[in-house]
Amino acid sequence: xxxxxxxxxxxxxxxxxxxxxxxxxxxxxxxxxxxxxxxxxxxxxxxxxxxxxxxxxxxxxxxxxxxxxxxxxxxxxxxxxxxxxxxxxxxxxxxxxxxxxxxxxxxxxxxxxxxxxxxxxxxxxxxxxxxxxxxxxxxxxxxxxx
Ligand code: MC0
Numbered sequence: 001x002x003x004x005x006x007x008x009x010x011x012x013x014x015x016x017x018x019x020x021x022x023x024x025x026x027x028x029x030x031x032x033x034x035x036x037x038x039x040x041x042x043x044x045x046x047x048x049x050x051x052x053x054x055x056x057x058x059x060x061x062x063x064x065x066x067x068x069x070x071x072x073x074x075x076x077x078x079x080x081x082x083x084x085x086x087x088x089x090x091x092x093x094x095x096x097x098x099x100x101x102x103x104x105x106x107x108x109x110x111x112x113x114x115x116x117x118x119x120x121x122x123x124x125x126x127x128x129x130x131x132x133x134x135x136x137x138x139x140x141x142x143x144x145x146x
Contacts, residue, residue: 002095003053006088006136007045007060007115011071012080015063019044022059031058032116040069045115055088055138060115084122086134095135096121104128111137 012018022028031047046059062083064072074083089095092111100106105124114120117139125132 001091002087002089002135004051004055004088005057006055006086006134006138007058008082009060009062009084009086009134010081011062011064011075011078011083013063013075015042015044015061018061018063018080019046022046022061028059034115035065036113036115037065038112039071039114040064040066041071043115051088053088053090060086084132084134086120086136088136088138090137092119092121092135092137099123099135111135 010018019030023030028046028048030044032045033043035042041062042065043063044061046061048057048059050056062071064075066072071083096106096111104127107122107124111119111121114134114136119137119139121135123133123135
């Protein structure tokens with residue numbers, strides 16, 4: 001079951017400048033940043049709010065790390081802007097399977113590694129009224145050691 005907007009992915013040419021825009025304009029700070037080589041992105045997660053399912057909602061700022069990445073390709077065609085939306089779920093495998101059964105193309109056979117150790121998959125934008133849609137199961141919160 002999809003229980004939150006996990007994040008909105010925003011493609012940008014210059015991550016540091018874009019982070020500074022969100023900090024100076026809205027006061028949002030970087031909660032986490034990483035490079036995801038498989039996806040070809042350098043990203044910053046700005047936490048907006050906690051959600052009632054125990055998760056959170058973020059803005060995800062994405063800068064491509066290589067010219068053949070999906071985000072680089074998208075930026076070349078569209079310029080900067082909203083690249084995808086991501087729904088959070090406790091069960092990305094189950095939800096992807098169920099959505100696939102409704103005739104929507106799921107882009108990965110198995111979920112892959114996403115931001116902060118999450119497991120992610122994508123739905124084809126052409127099957128989702130033009131919106132690249134991601135499903136995310138967050139990594140379990142590590143319990144403190146005793
Ligand atoms: C492409 N299209 C989009 C789109 N990207 N439409 C809406 N939103 C997007 N972001 C449209 C194109 O305009 C085109 O339509 C058609 O889809 C085919 O696109 P293409 O440019 O020919 O490119 P393809 O087919 O090679 O790839 C499109 C596809 C790809 C969606 C399959 O971008 C993909 O696999 N995306 C999933 C992975 C991804 O985006 N990773 C980056 C974020 P027309 O009408 O012109 O034919 S990584 C991330 O977000 C991770 C780190 C995380 O959240 O933790």
